[in-house]
Amino acid sequence: MPQIHYLPDDRTIEIDDDDIILEASLRAGIPHTHICGGSARCSTCRVLIVEGLEFCSPRTSPEEDLAKKLRLEPEIRLACQTQVAGGKVILRRLAIDSEDLESFNDQMAGKSISPPVGQEKKIAILFADIRGFTAFAESLLPYDVIYILNRYFQKMGYAINRNGGMINNYMGDGFMALFGLENSDKAAEQAVRAGVEMLEELEKLNPYFETLYRHRLRIGIGIHCGWVVVGNLGASKSQTVTAIGDAVNFASRIEAANKQVGTSLLISEETYQEVKELAIVNQCVSVQIPGKSGEYPLYEVVGMPPLPVEIEAVSEVREGSIWQNFVNKLLALYAVVYNWIREI
């Protein structure tokens, strides 16, 4: 019967031929970390085969891809992808510190492979940042900085929320918002619409800042759609939903490209393809993105047509307007009569 000997646990278990190492570990109660749920999308289940590599199955193609990407030595294997048959394998688990153990205990409800701690999804990611805010903030009192930022975040948050997105991360005067976490069908359109509305909101807010601080805020917005892993991040009592992946970094780079191009709202090719029937585009520019080779087309969006208003909503608004007019007229009449009586 094949066996696996675990280090540093110093435990030997007997397994069936062709058992997958991760499944055998979990059956035997060995705390074997497996963050992606056993789908060769992380590398937390990796083990070092100390002896008996010849009894391990060849790499599956997802393991092969991951091994190439991470440049893993042949002796480093993914436990969720490796079967053992015909002999004894001695291996060393590699993700084994006390925090791993803690998260393993949180993660494990039974003795089978637990679901991944994140989910792969195609979503739209929006990054926004205030131009030159650090220099402006240096001329202000700290309370004023908080006041301005809160006013700004509040207005931007409205634009994000009414278009189905959520701000999930603040970074100084910048933030990241995600669209399509529940349903990604319209994620790109929602994000671009939110971006346009953010600029409109800022236009309304700026006269106020100008009066109070003699300063107008300018922002840069970058939007990209792509596959990310969405999961909870942070210490167990203060976790927030966030997205990780190349698509997130790319969206952040697009936001930064606004400075280079002198624009306020840039979207990627992938996003453009989803909204090209709707978005009003001023120009397409080719930009070099730091950390990537070649040039990428980015589109400057300057408008989106308003959403069609539902007939019921229109009639409600109209009814509301008639009633509102009547109340306004009544109040005006009351004011005239009140002033007249005071003058007598």
Ligand code: FES
């Ligand atoms: S559990 Fe993620 S690769 Fe094995």
